[in-house]
Amino acid sequence: EADIYQTPRYLVIGTGKKITLECSQTMGHDKMYWYQQDPGMELHLIHYSYGVNSTEKGDLSSESTVSRIRTEHFPLTLESARPSHTSQYLCASAPATGNTEAFFGQGTRLTVV
Amino acid sequence: DQQVKQNSPSLSVQEGRISILNCDYTNSMFDYFLWYKKYPAEGPTFLISISSIKDKNEDGRFTVFLNKSAKHLSLHIVPSQPGDSAVYFCAAKGGTSGTYKYIFGTGTRLKVLA
Numbered sequence: 001e002a003d004i005y006q007t008p009r010y011l012v013i014g015t016g017k018k019i020t021l022e023c024s025q026t027m028g029h030d031k032m033y034w035y036q037q038d039p040g041m042e043l044h045l046i047h048y049s050y051g052v053n054s055t056e057k058g059d060l061s062s063e064s065t066v067s068r069i070r071t072e073h074f075p076l077t078l079e080s081a082r083p084s085h086t087s088q089y090l091c092a093s094a095p096a097t098g099n100t101e102a103f104f105g106q107g108t109r110l111t112v113v
Numbered sequence: 114d115q116q117v118k119q120n121s122p123s124l125s126v127q128e129g130r131i132s133i134l135n136c137d138y139t140n141s142m143f144d145y146f147l148w149y150k151k152y153p154a155e156g157p158t159f160l161i162s163i164s165s166i167k168d169k170n171e172d173g174r175f176t177v178f179l180n181k182s183a184k185h186l187s188l189h190i191v192p193s194q195p196g197d198s199a200v201y202f203c204a205a206k207g208g209t210s211g212t213y214k215y216i217f218g219t220g221t222r223l224k225v226l227a
Contacts, residue, residue: 006156009154010154031213033214033215035217040122040219040220041219041220042115042117042202042217042218042219042220043157043202043217045214045215045216048214050212058214059216088154090156090157091156092156092215094215099144099145099162099164099206101147101159101162102147102159102204102215103159104149104156104157104158105156106155106156107154107155107156109154
């Protein structure tokens, strides 16, 4: 069983609020990823990190930001939530090298009203 | 530009029959391919994978086939069970050794009818 955790699982928040989605893994993985997924759509990569102090923007432009101060922790922050941010946010991690799968957390379903 | 494509958004199959889910990709540099299963409001769970040096990998009821020349892979589930009903995502691993990313298709919703 994968040891990667996301909190909260569900969040309903008002427009303009600042929110942080938490993601932690206990597998010591260097690589971590944030994906955004809407129903019927692919998982869009919005942020990724190859290790501590490394962050990159993904293929889909996002108004969110991320940080990687510790190997195990990769939080995503929205400074001012908008209804267009309503989506499911999925965090994943993978080892530094080798052909292996990415392990996903349970996801955060965000609704901005 | 979508690099991993799943052209069938949905598929219905009778219990006990074979389910075949298809996936096409455009980048010949992809070297590792994966299938994930996803339920609503949950994260994807890994099912099976295949390296680009192979053309088949089998794990129980699940078999993945890779046709590199056609840039096509497929997932076969035999026999299909009602518990297999979920959305299935095809993914490809691309990039250099230290900087790889996982790129996903749009998913195929499989419904197995009892």
